[in-house]
Amino acid sequence: MQSTRVKHICALALGALIAVNMPLVAQEKAEKTKTHDHKHSHDHNDEDIYKGLFNDDQIKPRELSDWAGDWQSVYPLLRDGSLDEVMRHKAENGDKTFDEYKAYYTTGYETDVNRILFEGDTATFFRATGPVQGQYENDGYEVLTYDSGSRGVRYVFKKVAGDADAPAFFQFSDHRIAPAISDHYHLYWGDDRTALLSELTNWPTYYPADLSPDQIVEQMH
Structure with missing residues (x-):
C-alpha cells in the first residue's frame, strides 16, 4: 500500500x-x-x-562609431602575394584571368596609407612620412547609381579641426546602408567632396588591424 x-x-x-x-x-x-x-x-x-539592390527607404544615417578601431590596408598583402589565393578563386569563378584580377585590385587597393585609427571623432592616417590627424563630423550620405544599374551609399565625414594635411573629407563604402559595426570598408578621401563621389577605380580597402593575412583571406572568400 x-x-x-x-x-x-x-x-x-x-x-x-x-x-x-x-x-x-x-x-x-x-x-x-x-x-x-x-x-x-x-x-x-x-x-x-x-549587390546594390535596395530601396531609398532602407537607407539610414550612420555614425563614425560604426568604423571605430584600428585598421590595416590590404594593399601590402596584395603586393606580397598573401592575397593570391583570393585572386585565383576569383579567376576560377569570374570572367577575368588571375593576372587581370590582380591588376584590377592593385589599382583598386593602391594607397600610401597603410593604417587608419578611428577614435571618437578623431581619425589618424598613418603614412611612411608620419601620421596626420583630424577631428571629423557627420556630413550625411550620398547614393550613387552605377552603369550596371546597381547602387551604393557613401557615408561622408568632414574635417572640423586638426592637421592641415589631414583630408578635408572622407567617405565610407562598406556594402551596408544602415547602422552596423563594419568588418571592412573601402575609403575615399580628399579635399573635394563632390570629386570624391566620382572616384570609382581606386578604393583603398581596410580590415581590422589585429587580423592575420590568413584570416583576411578567409573573410574575403
Whole structure:
C-alpha cells in the first residue's frame, strides 16, 4: 500500500514538472525557429544590399562609431602575394584571368596609407612620412547609381579641426546602408567632396588591424 502511494506521489510530481517545463521548452523552440527565420531573412536582405539592390527607404544615417578601431590596408598583402589565393578563386569563378584580377585590385587597393585609427571623432592616417590627424563630423550620405544599374551609399565625414594635411573629407563604402559595426570598408578621401563621389577605380580597402593575412583571406572568400 505504501509503495503504491509513493508511486502515485512520484507520478504527480513528474507530471507537475513536465507541466511547468512545457511552456519553457515550447518557448525555446519558438525562439530557435524565430531566430532561424530572422537570420534567413536578414541574410537574404544583406545579400541584395551587398549587390546594390535596395530601396531609398532602407537607407539610414550612420555614425563614425560604426568604423571605430584600428585598421590595416590590404594593399601590402596584395603586393606580397598573401592575397593570391583570393585572386585565383576569383579567376576560377569570374570572367577575368588571375593576372587581370590582380591588376584590377592593385589599382583598386593602391594607397600610401597603410593604417587608419578611428577614435571618437578623431581619425589618424598613418603614412611612411608620419601620421596626420583630424577631428571629423557627420556630413550625411550620398547614393550613387552605377552603369550596371546597381547602387551604393557613401557615408561622408568632414574635417572640423586638426592637421592641415589631414583630408578635408572622407567617405565610407562598406556594402551596408544602415547602422552596423563594419568588418571592412573601402575609403575615399580628399579635399573635394563632390570629386570624391566620382572616384570609382581606386578604393583603398581596410580590415581590422589585429587580423592575420590568413584570416583576411578567409573573410574575403
